[in-house]
Amino acid sequence: MIFDAIVVGLGAMGSAALYQLSKQTPHVLGLDQFSPPHTLGSTYGETRITRQAIGEGTYFVPLALRSYEIWRELEQQTGERLLTITGGLFVGQEQSDVQMHHKPGWLRTTIEAAESFGIAHRMLDTATLQREFPQFKFRSNDIGYYEKEAGFLNPERCISVQLDQARKNGAAVRTNERMLSIESKGDLVTIRTDQATYQTRKLILTTGSWIAESLRDTPYSNLLRVYRQVLYWFAIRGDYRQYTPDRFPVFILSDREVYGFPAVGGPAGGLKIATEVYEHSTSPESVNRIVSQAETQAMYEQHIAPNFVGIGPECVKSAVCLYTMTPNGDFIIDQHPTNPSILLASVCSGHGFKHSAAVGQILAELALEEQTRFAIQAFRLARFS
Template sequence: MAETYDVIVIGLGGMGSAAAYHLARRGKRVLGLERFTPAHDRGSSHGSSRIIRQAYHENPGYVPLVLRSYELWEQLERDTQAQLLTIAGGLYLGTEDSDVVQGSLRSAREHNLAHELLDQKEIRRRFPVLHPRAEDCAVYETQAGFLRPEAAVAAHLGLATRGLAMQGGAALHFEEPVSNWQITNGGAVRVTTAKGTYEAGHLVIAPGAWAESLLKLSLPLHVRRHVMAWFDPPEGIADFSPDCFPIYIWRTGADTVFYGFPATDCEHCGVKAAMHSGGDICTAETIERKYQARDIAEIREQLAAYIPALNGRLLHAATCMYTMTPDEHFIVSRHPDYAQVSVACGFSGHGFKFAPVIGEVLADLAIEGRTKWPIDFLSAERFAG
């Protein structure tokens, strides 16, 4: 006989861990299934730091969601006494007509976000280690910063299991990949693994790069391999501390965007930088996880031109995966074919900051069938046909 729950969550990375927490917090009996260990490094929710920002150049529609995420991240810190979020400021650089600059300005103005527009001279004055071109400018906001993804996933998972004290709670099964799910004749969702069969009234799927094999839905997704690298600044790390150096996203060419962070307290130390653009097409099974010389050379080319003070000894590098949609917006909605299933995927390399509000939305969809948060532009149905 199948074990029964209120909701089953497949995938316990950034989004799934948050969904399990929010469902348990509302008193639901939750089963979480994860193919790897807790807070693992095999998907997209690792690498010691992830950017969080408000002046969202991708689309102003994200701003209400990210503002709610700030509230939830701060609540999670209070509830766990863990340091998850560091505010360091944020710079979004490029030519004045670039998508990064114009999109950031649009979001800031539509949502009345505090911001400044800096010219090349002001960028150099405030942040001397940066070498912008004469035609570059930047949108600066004070409330941007970075999150610690592994600690954040662990925090959501930990609180989800403690939910038992609130008449609900989550049973979390790790190293138990899902082999199949289906709708029963009675309308429940039945999920099968090599270790057991489980049923629930609702299923949440947060599959990351495994979307194609789990969703039972034809979506135009593809996976890109990206490399993150940590460098030892030749003149020391002081100029890159969060007190004086922000996160940044820099449009340096028509097809080139790189990004980076101030120095963090990660185990590898150093200062992290990476390419947001490009990336080899791969799958979760075929990704080359070992970094190559060409990966580091691509990042060094950007550093040599724009942040030469960071172009020092390589300390560490790691791969991650972007699961991309054609429009680079997320998919967060009810499954178009099954009312008992909600999906969250296709986060296109900019999703982690939204994890707590996406978890809240997924709990709304599972329990109430709707949410107050503006997610219509993220519906899977935009790719129908």
């Protein structure tokens, strides 16, 4: 059998692509070396922030907005809760140029994006921040952007639901099967895995932190860097009800490089808070997946104690997760440089999840229609030449 499309890598992007493809044709196959959702890639840890005014670039906004629609469509189809609206509080100093996800002026661009796309928001001065959000320690001259429709997604559930829906639509899903090699002849692509050989008209590579391998021997072989990131859940000492999703928003303190979530794991589940670290690059094979006591203590001293009221130093749990970054933090969504029958998507930086449902649609459109209704010029490989 010749498939219309094969998707290799069924994390956030691949499960979305397979679901979208399966709405058009049942002759599609998705495969993964592990059994997604799993803990070894980039889509792990209970919650991912979603927001609509995207400070990483206004060109991301249509992806975020379309993804909201797809999450709601999936919720209606399955009865599963994927998206929880909590409001989003994004705080910084007004003229700050501190980078988030390699993007300077993130808070400014967030406000610009909200204004140009008509996204509902409120601007809060320092006194209002202190009054409305006593869980935080604000600095003088902090300003807050509050987005009503921001919230969090459950990444593991999003993957499972999209794979289930793809199966229902007739797609084949194979897990614990690793792709080893790719060959092309004419318009057909043949992939060999550790278990079988398959032929397809289009191959979509959504292999996350493993994707650099696919760009070997091309001008982009040195483009991507993988960075180890740690998610922490610190104990709530104060009143737990101050931190539940109905009272506490997702937040990003952009100047202090801290972001986090309301408490979703009960009084003993802790508050999930993280920072971003770009000191040393690594790989999915060699990354240290153990979080040391020293790291936890440094996180508490540098990022928790100065910024929060009522959060204790006890770390309830922690998890290692991987960012895969281009030099400017933008995504790659494009044809492979040496073969137009192969599409690749590296949407694996620290803000890709919220866009993943729309990225799936883009990939399905490119694979089946050779074009997409979304503007993806910013994600072409040639931008990094």
